[in-house]
Amino acid sequence: NAGVTQTPKFQVLKTGQSMTLQCAQDMNHEYMSWYRQDPGMGLRLIHYSVGAGITDQGEVPNGYNVSRSTTEDFPLRLLSAAPSQTSVYFCASSYGQRYTFGSGTRLTVV
Amino acid sequence: AQSVTQLDSQVPVFEEAPVELRCNYSSSVSVYLFWYVQYPNQGLQLLLKYLSGSTLVKGINGFEAEFNKSQTSFHLRKPSVHISDTAEYFCAVKNEDSNYQLIWGAGTKLIIKP
Numbered sequence: 024n025a026g027v028t029q030t031p032k033f034q035v036l037k038t039g040q041s042m043t044l045q046c047a048q049d050m051n052h053e054y055m056s057w058y059r060q061d062p063g064m065g066l067r068l069i070h071y072s073v074g075a076g077i078t079d080q081g082e083v084p085n086g087y088n089v090s091r092s093t094t095e096d097f098p099l100r101l102l103s104a105a106p107s108q109t110s111v112y113f114c115a116s117s118y119g120q121r122y123t124f125g126s127g128t129r130l131t132v133v
Numbered sequence: 134a135q136s137v138t139q140l141d142s143q144v145p146v147f148e149e150a151p152v153e154l155r156c157n158y159s160s161s162v163s164v165y166l167f168w169y170v171q172y173p174n175q176g177l178q179l180l181l182k183y184l185s186g187s188t189l190v191k192g193i194n195g196f197e198a199e200f201n202k203s204q205t206s207f208h209l210r211k212p213s214v215h216i217s218d219t220a221e222y223f224c225a226v227k228n229e230d231s232n233y234q235l236i237w238g239a240g241t242k243l244i245i246k247p
Contacts (some may be wrong), residue, residue, distance in 0.1 A: 056234075063142065065237035067224060083232070084142070113177065120165055120184055124233065125178040 029114050029125035036104040036132045044099040044128050046114030054117045055097040059083065060127075063100050063116040066113065072097055104132045136162045137226050146214055147246045148159035154241045155208040156224030166207040167225040167235070168198055177223070183207065194218070219245045 030045045048055065057070035068081030072091040087107060088100040097116075101108060109132045115124040140155040158164065168180040181192025188200040199210045207224060224238040 058237075063239055065137075066225075066235075067141075067237070068234060071234065103191045122167075122179070122183060124177040 027114055027116055027123050027125040028042060029112075029128050031128060032126065033129050033133070036095045036101070036130065038104060038106060038107060038132060040104050042044040042101050042104065044112055044130075046097045046099065046100075047095050048097075048123070049095065050116060050118070050123065052116035052118045052123075053061070053094070055091070056081070056115050056117075057089065057097070058094075058115065060113060061110050069112075071100065072122075076083045092125075106132045108132050134170075135164075136226065137224055137236050137238040139222075139224055139241050141241050142239065143242045143244060144247055145244040146205065148216055149213050151212050152210065152214050152243065153217075153226075154243065155223050156207045156209065156238055158205050158207065158226045158236075160205070160226065160228065161225055163229045165227045166198075166200060166230060167207050167227070168192065168196070170194075170220045171223065172220045172239075177220045178195045178223070180206070180209070186240055214243070216245050216247065218243055 025049045053074045057069040059064040060066050067083045069087050070079045070089040076096050078089050112128045136159045138157045146152045151187050165181040169177045170180050173175050180196050181190045183190045183200045193198045198209050200207050221240045221242050223240045225235045
């Protein structure tokens, strides 16, 4: 099925470790984004991309890096994990007003 | 700056009763409006959206929402809820001329009492 694929679904990291959350879409959407979801705060935009080679910061970018070398892939890198980055992460792609979300990655930093 | 306020963090309601989940937004420009649902331990699913035209929008699972420009509101309603409607509901807004960015409310948990 066409859509947005996120991996892994669950991850536990130790403080200071780094990791990459993967996101891939097969709909040829130009726009992709990463959100984090925390209780009582809704979704907050971390980074977004409007096309291959173009990325920009969202509302809460600190501690995260992104790159967009292809239209399909938009990985999110945690450089040095901190307990404050414990959250559920969603990747999304969109075309016009049509958004497709991945199933999420539940990350715990201990 | 845009913002979205969901006035209730939780709404308890008896099964088969009607429900309204409130959403207000602030924006200096025209907007598109969305409601998403998140079932426990799942991702986000679009319930409905308002882009233009009729201010009453019908969505999936019997939900509807009404766009009120003067009150900057987009409240979600269902005439009769079922236990399967137990979920968290999110309102989101996007400027018509934005770079695709969605601004989200904090969410409302709908709790269905048997």
